[in-house]
Amino acid sequence: MATIKDIAQEAGVSSATVSRVINNGPKVGEATRNRVKKIMADLGYRPNANARALVTQRSASFGIVLPELSDPFFATMAHGIESVTRKKNVQILMSTGSIEKATELKAIETLLEHRCNAMVVHSKALDDATLIDFANTIPGFVLINRYIEEIANRCVWLDNIAGGETMARYILKQGHKKxxxxxxxxxxxxxxxxxxGIEQELNANGIDLSPNMIEYSTPDQEGGEVAMQNFLAKGAEFTAVLAYNDAMASGAMTMLLDHSIDIPNEVSVIGYDDVLLAKYCRPKLTTLRYPIEMMAVKATELALQYAAGIQPEPGKTFKYAPTIVKRESVSKANQ
Incomplete structure (x- = not known):
């Protein structure tokens, strides 16, 4: 059975353009519209329920695009979405994007094929132009964890620069300089x-963030272990670790403890996200709370409103900020 992507490839246009043709949308030239319609007929494409849902502004099902399902962070996000759709008696369809451009595009197109005209999309790989195109085509299209100025009123996002500044500021206040x-x-x-954000805060306090102070790895516990092992192997001197997320912080802590380095008396560790893991690792992790469930609820409410015909307010944006959660993994630096 032909898909929107098949039609787009054959016609040499974007998937969003095909969706506009299906839904009688604007911004499509007559020649392009006729060409797409002919290809749809030749390939036997029948939009049926999907087209009717878009035209009537009613969503038969609600779409979610996540990078993956196993990460506790995205499980929390999905829970926030489900808490709204359950009350509205709306069915959820979920697809994963794996932080890959082709996979994210396919995930959105799959939801369109299942007549989702309301969806919350977590996309990191697709370019701005493609996402703007989808936002202009899909009535209830809302981005989460990403900000694009041209569609600001469809973005529910976290200020990660402010988050980096906050975690660095907190560590510096504890007297840590290494x-x-x-x-x-x-x-x-x-x-x-x-x-x-970390660099800005360090620079403001006369500290340079040099490349040898950063290790990159996969954003999971194993990645945190590997990154910390690299620091220890090259003899890096430090009294505090700032981690990309709680999983990496937990992995880094495991490696430190395996080398008999006391946390927090010798080395302090701060994470980011405040997933359930942060409460139950030992010592309990000081971290930044990422209000992902709250953001997911807001994104879902917006998507349903927009799909129902309520127009987004021009220039409106939905920015959130992380906050410090103090537990046991950070202490004052030894003077």
């Missing part, structure tokens, strides 16, 4: 922004 950063190796905005 710091290392354990970060994600993925080329997405989140780790870049968090490091930028």
């Amino acid at each position: 710091l290392v950063v354990v970060s994600s190796k993925y080329q997405i905005n989140d780790p870049v922004d968090r490091i930028a």
Whole structure:
């Protein structure tokens, strides 16, 4: 059976353009519209329920695009979405994007094929232009954990630069000056922004963040272990570790403890996200709370409102900020 992607490839246009043709949308030239319609007929494509759902502004099901399902962070996000859709008696369809451009695109197209005109999308790999195109085509399209100025009113996002500043500021207030950063190796905005915030705060206090103070690895516990092992192997001197997320912080702590380094008396560790793991690792992890469930609830409410015909307010944006959760893994630096 032909898909929107098949039609787009055959016509030499984007998937969003095909969706506009299906739904009689604007911004499509007559020649392009006719070409797409002919290819749809030739390939036997029948939009049926999907088209009707979009035209009537009613969502038969609610779509979610997540990078993966196993990460506790994204499980919490999905729970926030489900808490809203359950009350609205709306069915959820979930797809994963794996932080890969082609996979994210396929995930969104799959949801369209299942007549989702309301969806919350976590996309890190797709370019801004493609996401803007989808936002202009899908009535209830909302991005989470990403900000694009042109569609600001469809973005529910966290200020990660402010988050980096906050964690660095807190560590500096505890008297730590010898710091290392354990970060994600993925080329997405989140780790870049968090490091930028850390660097800004360190620079404001007369401390340079040199490249040898940062180790990049996979954003999970194993990645945290590997990054910390690299620091120890090269004899890095530090009294505090700033981790990209709680999983990496937990892995780094495991490696430190395996080398008989006391936490927090010898080395303090701070994480990011405040997932359930943070409460139950030992020592309990001081971290930044990422209000992902709250953000997911807001994103879901917006998607349903927009799909129902309520127009997004021009220029409106939905920015959140992380906050410090103090537990046991950070202490004053030994003078």
